[in-house]
Each structure stands twice: as structure tokens, then as C-alpha cells.
Amino acid sequence: MDTIYLTDLRLEATLGVPAWERALPQPVRLDLELEVELAAAGASDDVADTVDYAAVTERLRAVAADGEYRLLEALAERLAATVLGEFPVAAARLRLDKSGAVPGCGPTGVAIRREAG
Known part of the structure; x- marks a missing residue:
């Protein structure tokens, strides 16, 4: 199997556990x-x-912007499901970074790998 990759894709998502954090979209970074x-x-x-690549990027930006997520994990699952459901790929590995999520810590996030079917 071969790999197509996108790094440092900037997305905007309404994201966070406390309501104040979901008041405005926040930037997240995606490596796919x-x-x-x-x-x-x-x-x-x-x-x-x-x-x-352009179609994947456009679709992921739309998915991130259109929903509201409490957890970064939920956004990651939705992005992975979108790629696997709408594009001819065998698997997707993604890493989401929500810098600033933990005070005094560098990049913070989740990484998942999901397979089609």
C-alpha cells in the first residue's frame, strides 16, 4: 500500500468541553x-x-466547520469516517493538534488510524 499525506492542514472547529470554549471556532492542525x-x-x-488532495482538504474543512464537538477524539473520528466513506482509500491515519489545550504544554492532541470497511 502507498501513502498520500497532507501535513499541517489548518482547520477551524467549534470544539471544547466547557461551553465558553465552544463559543467561537478554534484552530486545529491536521496531519493526514x-x-x-x-x-x-x-x-x-x-x-x-x-x-x-484538494477535494479531501475541502471536505475535511467543511466537516470540521459544520459540527460542534466537545472532544478532539470525536472530531478525529468524524474526519476519519468522512475520508473512508467518501474517498477510495484503504485506511486513514490522522493526528489532530489543539495547541494551547493544556497550559504550559506544547502541541496536544490525538492520533488515530482507521481502516475502510
């Missing part, structure tokens, strides 16, 4: 790895034979 078969795209040089 998609497990796909890329041989056909390499041979054809045709975007129809691969996963369109």
Missing part, C-alpha cells in the same frame, strides 16, 4: 496519511486514478 494504491495513477498520470 491515506493508504492507497498509487500504481495506476503513476502509470496513467491521471488524477482520476488517485485521490484528489
